[in-house]
Amino acid sequence: MKNIKSFLFGVITMLLCVIFVNTVTGAQLSKEVTIEYNNIKISVDGKPVEPKDANGNIVEPFIYEGSTYLPVRAVANAMGYDVDWNDSIKTVILTKKVPTSANSGYSRTNPAPIGTSQTISIKNYSNDYTATIKIVEVISGDEAWKKINEANLFNSQAGEGKMYILAKIEAKVDKINNDKSVSFSGYNFNLFSAQNVEYAGVFVVDPTPAFSGQVFDGGVLTGYVSFLVDKTDSAPKIVYGMNYDGSGGIWFSLK
Numbered sequence: 001m002k003n004i005k006s007f008l009f010g011v012i013t014m015l016l017c018v019i020f021v022n023t024v025t026g027a028q029l030s031k032e033v034t035i036e037y038n039n040i041k042i043s044v045d046g047k048p049v050e051p052k053d054a055n056g057n058i059v060e061p062f063i064y065e066g067s068t069y070l071p072v073r074a075v076a077n078a079m080g081y082d083v084d085w086n087d088s089i090k091t092v093i094l095t096k097k098v099p100t101s102a103n104s105g106y107s108r109t110n111p112a113p114i115g116t117s118q119t120i121s122i123k124n125y126s127n128d129y130t131a132t133i134k135i136v137e138v139i140s141g142d143e144a145w146k147k148i149n150e151a152n153l154f155n156s157q158a159g160e161g162k163m164y165i166l167a168k169i170e171a172k173v174d175k176i177n178n179d180k181s182v183s184f185s186g187y188n189f190n191l192f193s194a195q196n197v198e199y200a201g202v203f204v205v206d207p208t209p210a211f212s213g214q215v216f217d218g219g220v221l222t223g224y225v226s227f228l229v230d231k232t233d234s235a236p237k238i239v240y241g242m243n244y245d246g247s248g249g250i251w252f253s254l255k
Helices: 004-023 072-078 141-151
Strands: 042-044 047-049 062-064 067-069 081-086 091-096 099-101 118-123 128-140 162-176 182-184 189-192 213-215 220-230 237-240 250-253
Touching: 072 081, 118 250, 128 141, 128 250, 141 162, 141 220, 162 182, 162 213, 189 220, 213 220
Parallel strands: none
Antiparallel strands: 042 047, 062 067, 081 091, 099 118, 118 128, 128 162, 162 220, 182 213, 189 237, 237 250
16 A cells, blocks of 8 residues: 555554553543544445454444544454554554465456355464355345345445345355454455456445354354446456455456
């Protein structure tokens, strides 16, 4: 990212400020602290980010004395960084994710067909796991919109020339070190057109079961992810585990 150094400085400063606000006792406060929650949303590179903590609980951004504070873990993960906290030196540690995929023969120009499993290994500072992922089913057009509309009546219809695609995705954690869990969600996937241009993210409530949750070694998560594509797109595709420079990851066809 162009301003990654500024971003890293900002999120670290934000976290330290939050720690200060939460640990100071009432007797130490010299003035009333007012924190505003205004349903603030986060978008990274056009993709919506649902901020969650390490346990999968939603963490809402807030405004304090005119400055907006964002949860460092959610934003950093959306930008391809894992987050850890070293209590002994009181330091937030951000480490770039470095995913590698198994040599399946599939790629951006030859994405895996529906029903085909692919394996990916991801190793970085806070995660070291191998997962197998496949697209179980793809629903598009009116049928997809019917399910999305039933999931939440406030979900918006696809605009002119657009249509929804629902992908039912299965992810199995084959191996993970230190008995940790892997956090899966629809935001792990990037959506591209047949012309290899990334689509913007879509804010909708996915049908149940949604592809979202923590999975430990041996666990399997299956659920729906909603995508919005051009009706004329002949071959939309998604990728899991892609680096921010476009390298890495495993690719799947949605048609």
